[in-house]
Amino acid sequence: MSDDHLLADLYSYESLLSDEERKELSGIREFLQTEVKPRVAEHWEAATFPMDLIPRFAEEGLVGRSYDTAGSPRASRLFTGFISLEASRVDPSMATFLGVHNGLAMGSIVLLASEEQKRRWLPDMVALRKIGCFALTEPHGGSDVALGLETTVRRDGDEWVLGGAKRWIGNGTFADLVVVFARDEDDDEVKTLVVEKGTPGFTATKMEGKYALRTVQNADLTFEDCRIPAENKLESGNTFKDVNRVLKLTRGGVAWNAVGCQMGAFEAALAYAKERVQFGRPIAGFQLIQDLIARMAGNVTASLGMAVRVAQLQEEGVFRDDHAALAKAFVTSRARETVAWARELFGGNGILLDRDVIRFFNDAEALYSYEGTREINHLIVGRALTGHSAFV
Known part of the structure; x- marks a missing residue:
């Protein structure tokens, strides 16, 4: 390289x-x-x-x-x-x-x-002998999933009976272990269960027509009276607060992915600017091209700095929900800008798949949306800063 x-x-x-x-x-x-x-x-x-x-x-x-x-x-x-x-x-x-x-x-x-x-x-x-996935999002639930979870579960002797549907589940078509979140019909709390591939009543169908993160196999999952052994209910997965512990851990990871997405687009654009000749010289020597390159470099550098600080806060054990939310919202927003400037630098060639940048352009849209939209994450930050919740 x-x-x-x-x-x-x-x-x-x-x-x-x-x-x-x-x-x-x-x-x-x-x-x-x-x-x-x-x-x-x-x-x-x-x-x-x-x-x-x-x-x-x-x-x-x-x-x-x-x-x-x-x-x-x-x-x-x-x-x-x-x-x-x-x-x-x-x-x-x-x-x-x-x-x-x-x-x-x-x-x-x-x-x-x-x-x-x-x-x-x-x-x-x-060892990757078994692949996992995470089934929280539902066909009718996105940002309101904490209140609107429709998948249900009920205890029946030594088993849990699971019913409902999940959507947008990455790795869902081939996962061996599906971590599922469902509302308990008895106490209305969210329980966490592991559904194993081949469980009767469980089906996974690949989502088609997806034009971001196309390689990721997102699936629609359905559970029709699936009987899950009691030992597959996670011991400490008993409320939505427990779900949030996982989301807090991973939301910072999306920031790192968004930095990498920016870097991939930036590097593709920088290499192209050095090789593409117009008006007798490489376009890397043009003022407007250098302006785009400097803008991208600024976004990448600021985003990486925030991701590094997230890692340090996690290591120190003082990482908070608003830290995670701000990093996810800020870095994915900058990613949208960076990949757009990179595609602009390529001109018409920027929409060709063999130039790479169009992949990053499309994929940034998915990073921007999943694991909490910008608006929801900003409300988490706003609540922490003002002491007032603006959630409905």
Whole structure:
């Protein structure tokens, strides 16, 4: 790969990592750039997932690094953030696959499961022998999911009976373990259960016609009187506050993905500006092009600085909901600007898939919307700053 990846980190935030972490990150970057990137456009266009790469993600150390697992202590939040960044720099779809499995699904089990449940599921998830997904969003519920959850569950002896539907579930078409949130008919609280692939009454259907994060296999899930063993109900998953513990953990990760998305678009644009000749010289020497490049660099640098601080706050144990919300809203908003300026720099060539930038342009729209819209996240920040809740 070119040295443009160094220019994207203008303030050298990567230097905050230890020497050992930088060495490992370099190896992960090399793997993603040489073995994953050449296949990205093909799968993005076809809306397919390169299933044969999944074992390699585990072998290269992209999975399970955020948690203490058997024989592997937790890596620093800063290091795991940079892993997310590097994945998204190549393809936000791949970063989303990893974020759903690593963050949302595994995070639910790490935070909410009993020790026995962790021993049962986590080793296979770390090795990517079993894939996880996170089923919260519903066909009729988005921002109001806390109050409008329609999927229900009821206890029946040694089983829980689950009914309802979920939508937009990343990894949902092939996940082995589906973390499902449903409202208990008895106490009206939100319970967390793990539904295993092949459970009678459970179906997953791929969503078609999606033009962002096309490689991610989003699914419609339906549960028709699914009987879930009592031991598959997560021990500490009993209220929506428990769901929020997981979302708080992962919302900061979306900021890192949005930084990587910006970097990928910025690097593609910078390389193109140096090679594209108009009026007898590379367009990189034109004032208006340099203005776009400087604007993109400013957004990337500010966004990376915020993501780094998020990681530091997490490491210090003082990370709050408003920290997560501000980072998610700000960095994904800047990502929209950056990818638009990158596509503008390309001119007409910017809509060609082999130039990469159109993928980042489209994918930024999904990052902007999922795990809390800008408006909802701003209300979380506003509540923290003013002491007044503006939620309905």
